[in-house]
Amino acid sequence: MATTIADIVGSDLCIGCGLCEAVTGGRVRMELTGAGSLRPVPLDGFRSEEEVQLVTACPGIVASPRAEPGQPVDDVWGSYRSMSYAWAGDPDVRFRAATGGVLTALGTHLLADGQVAFVLHVGADPEHPVRSRWVISETPADVLANSGSRYGPTAPLAGLCAALDRQEAFAIIAKPCDLSAVHSFSRVDERVDRWCVARLALVCGGQSRLSKTLGVLDRLGVAEDEVASLRYRGNGNPGPTRIQTVGGAAHEVTYLEMWADEATWAVETRCKLCPDALGEAADVAAADAWPGGAPVGEDQGFNAIVVRTAAGEALVDDAVAAGRLVVGGPITPREFDDLQPHQVRKKVALAARYEGLADAGAPPIAADGLRLDALGARLAADGWQAERDGAARRIEEARS
Numbered sequence: 001m002a003t004t005i006a007d008i009v010g011s012d013l014c015i016g017c018g019l020c021e022a023v024t025g026g027r028v029r030m031e032l033t034g035a036g037s038l039r040p041v042p043l044d045g046f047r048s049e050e051e052v053q054l055v056t057a058c059p060g061i062v063a064s065p066r067a068e069p070g071q072p073v074d075d076v077w078g079s080y081r082s083m084s085y086a087w088a089g090d091p092d093v094r095f096r097a098a099t100g101g102v103l104t105a106l107g108t109h110l111l112a113d114g115q116v117a118f119v120l121h122v123g124a125d126p127e128h129p130v131r132s133r134w135v136i137s138e139t140p141a142d143v144l145a146n147s148g149s150r151y152g153p154t155a156p157l158a159g160l161c162a163a164l165d166r167q168e169a170f171a172i173i174a175k176p177c178d179l180s181a182v183h184s185f186s187r188v189d190e191r192v193d194r195w196c197v198a199r200l201a202l203v204c205g206g207q208s209r210l211s212k213t214l215g216v217l218d219r220l221g222v223a224e225d226e227v228a229s230l231r232y233r234g235n236g237n238p239g240p241t242r243i244q245t246v247g248g249a250a251h252e253v254t255y256l257e258m259w260a261d262e263a264t265w266a267v268e269t270r271c272k273l274c275p276d277a278l279g280e281a282a283d284v285a286a287a288d289a290w291p292g293g294a295p296v297g298e299d300q301g302f303n304a305i306v307v308r309t310a311a312g313e314a315l316v317d318d319a320v321a322a323g324r325l326v327v328g329g330p331i332t333p334r335e336f337d338d339l340q341p342h343q344v345r346k347k348v349a350l351a352a353r354y355e356g357l358a359d360a361g362a363p364p365i366a367a368d369g370l371r372l373d374a375l376g377a378r379l380a381a382d383g384w385q386a387e388r389d390g391a392a393r394r395i396e397e398a399r400s
């Protein structure tokens, strides 16, 4: 087990969640590196008790599922109560949100129903709209204004202690690694389980460094400071990436153009080693629902959801009863595999990749309860070696 945040950052395992900033009260800040990742700075700025807490919870090296006993457990999808299609009941939410608006609908429902005082999530930074920042939404309109996927760096947990300090029930919408860190952090801060009463995850294929977005702007001939707004998707499913400039020009790039060439994705190292991109610490996880894993055109917006906990089930039932959510037909785990084939491939490769991590002398990633050995047994010997060597090479490259 690594003992310092410097080890984690030095091996490029930090995902930039922001917990370092929250725990130090902002003494350590999340800053953008030259490569376009958010990282804690300075690395020698932690008090020893802070660093002990952080190393316990850091999603760079700990993935922590929050399974409830007695539920079915699928090797790929983890513990679940139900899986189904779903979408927002309000057509405007469904249209504007990333996919079918499930996460926005659930956050909105919790607020409108008085179950939470606010939602901690992320949105575009009004001062630098190409970038993202954590945000506290106190009204359904705020939640909707911050809907949509932000593919660049975000640090939602930089807001975690500000949220806990309010001593009010709140929901968090974030990536699986963020929610894993929230769960791990609950072991050192008892306020987490008391106040963070709903945890909603987006299923996640990986976070791009800002260089991905800046590359797109570059190709369009738009400078970052000319951008007035940037939405990656939404306003349809998937909807276009839309960039509006302060001069009034608008540029659109389709989802398929945006993600056609994997070499341009600039995905964080940690994402290639991610043992839980499916939200196993969430109450409800929401994904895209395209057969084969990619859209063939625009549709009305359909999420595939995994309801994992009793609290998640109650929330979904309540939101349906209130008309804020619509639940469609059930999805079996093997049907879910077909909607997310890239997730299955990655999970099967991880046990081999973790050997490569050890070969490179990087800190191990604790993934207890995430079934990586059982999944790794599906990988053929030549594939295993290639995955192992590739992971070791990526860590070496990240360090050089």
Ligand SMILES: Cc1cc2nc3c(=O)[nH]c(=O)nc-3n(C[C@H](O)[C@H](O)[C@H](O)COP(=O)(O)OP(=O)(O)OC[C@H]3O[C@@H](n4cnc5c(N)ncnc54)[C@H](O)[C@@H]3O)c2cc1C
Binding pocket: 096, 097, 098, 099, 100, 101, 102, 103, 104, 105, 121, 122, 123, 146, 147, 148, 149, 150, 151, 152, 153, 154, 156, 173, 174, 175, 178, 202, 203, 204, 205, 206, 207, 208, 286, 287, 288, 289, 303, 340
């Ligand atoms: C980096 C990234 C990778 C993804 N990869 C996949 C994938 O491989 N497969 C798949 O099925 N879906 C993936 N998605 C999720 C998908 O884009 C939708 O977010 C998801 O289907 C939920 O849709 P929705 O309509 O319910 O979301 P919405 O109702 O639009 O709500 C989205 C919520 O997520 C929050 N959010 C957005 N971006 C971030 C972020 N970077 N960090 C933390 N919180 C954020 C917003 O604040 C908002 O509350 C990815 C999303 C992101 C951001």
Ligand code: SF4
Binding pocket: 005, 008, 009, 013, 014, 015, 016, 017, 018, 019, 020, 021, 039, 040, 054, 057, 058, 059, 060
């Ligand atoms: S806690 Fe978050 S910000 Fe800090 S090193 Fe880990 S991943 Fe990075």
Ligand code: SF4
Binding pocket: 015, 175, 176, 177, 178, 204, 205, 206, 207, 268, 270, 271, 272, 274, 275, 276, 277
């Ligand atoms: S792939 Fe995993 S580590 Fe990367 S952003 Fe998504 S949940 Fe976090």
